[in-house]
Amino acid sequence: MASVEQPNKPKLKLYSYWRSSCSFRVRIALNLKGLDYEYIPVNLVDGEQFTPDFLKLNPIGYVPALVDGDDVISDSFAILMYLEEKYPQHPLLPGDIYKKAINYQAANIVSSSIQPLQNLAVLKFIEEKVSPDEKVPWARYHISKGFAALEKLLQGHAGRFATGDEVCLADLFLAPQLHAAITRFDVDMTQFPLLLRLNEAYNQLPEFQNAMPDKQPDAPSSTAS
Numbered sequence: 743m744a745s746v747e748q749p750n751k752p753k754l755k756l757y758s759y760w761r762s763s764c765s766f767r768v769r770i771a772l773n774l775k776g777l778d779y780e781y782i783p784v785n786l787v788d789g790e791q792f793t794p795d796f797l798k799l800n801p802i803g804y805v806p807a808l809v810d811g812d813d814v815i816s817d818s819f820a821i822l823m824y825l826e827e828k829y830p831q832h833p834l835l836p837g838d839i840y841k842k843a844i845n846y847q848a849a850n851i852v853s854s855s856i857q858p859l860q861n862l863a864v865l866k867f868i869e870e871k872v873s874p875d876e877k878v879p880w881a882r883y884h885i886s887k888g889f890a891a892l893e894k895l896l897q898g899h900a901g902r903f904a905t906g907d908e909v910c911l912a913d914l915f916l917a918p919q920l921h922a923a924i925t926r927f928d929v930d931m932t933q934f935p936l937l938l939r940l941n942e943a944y945n946q947l948p949e950f951q952n953a954m955p956d957k958q959p960d961a962p963s964s965t966a967s
Contacts, residue, residue: 754779755809757799759786760958761926763857764818765806766918769953771825774832774909783960786862819853822911834911841906844899848892848912852919856888860927878927885923889934892916896936902943909947917944921954 756772756779758765772779784790784805791803799807800816807816808824815821826834835842858864860881868877896912899905904912920941923929931938944950955961 755782756780757782757784757796757805757807757809758958758960759784759791759805760955760961762786762805763918763922764804764853766921766953766955767818767914768806768808768821768825769958770914770917770950771822771834773949773952774834775825775829776831777825777829781959783958785960819849822914826911832909834909834914836905836908836910841899841910844895844905845911848895848904849915851888851892851895852915855891856885856919859884860922881927882929885919885927885929886933888919889923889929889937893934893936896940900936900940904940909949913940913944916940917950920944 754772754777756765756768758769758781760783784796786805790796791800791805796807797803799809799814802816804816806818806821807814808821810824810828813824815824822834835845865877865881868880872880896904901907903909904916916937917940920931920937924931924941931941951957
């Protein structure tokens with residue numbers, strides 16, 4: 743992982759779970775900005791996000807949470823905006839106001855209309871209250887609906903990446919969602935050729951590769967490369 747020296751400053755701390763797509767977004771940003779950080783695992787399956795100590799960091803009990811000296815920020819979108827303003831190296835937002843809005847729109851489709859409907863708590867609820875057989879079709883339906891919107895939205899904006907030839911905010915939301923769709927939910931990506939092409943581009947970047955779930959210290963040994 744690339745790093746930037748931060749003299750007389752405590753190392754950033756990231757509370758993360760290896761398979762959390764929200765944590766994945768922040769790991770990519772930290773890598774792109776060359777920020778060294780301490781990875782602190784929070785096991786969502788074991789319920790560590792609901793311990794009193796973690797709830798002091800994030801009262802809603804979600805990862806990620808970032809500690810930067812005396813500052814504590816939770817929610818991936820808030821963390822990314824904080825990093826963008828405090829650590830301006832490798833900007834995550836373009837200067838063009840319209841292109842910036844497209845980045846926000848694409849990021850919000852993922853963070854509001856896809857990811858919350860396939861997260862661990864929702865899938866557990868579907869499994870327990872409806873049927874274990876329904877949780878994957880449920881996730882696949884909502885992912886595909888969001889991907890259809892993203893495929894249309896980005897048609898006129900994509901270059902090498904989602905909104906041009908530079909990695910921007912939208913890419914940080916898309917990459918983890920694409921990874922989950924392909925590896926966890928077996929979404930048919932042939933219907934989304936643009937998103938599939940973007941996924942291939944992300945997989946070539948070291949900053950994205952090093953943020954992958956199976957590269958994290960809390961990943962089960964069977965998934966670690």
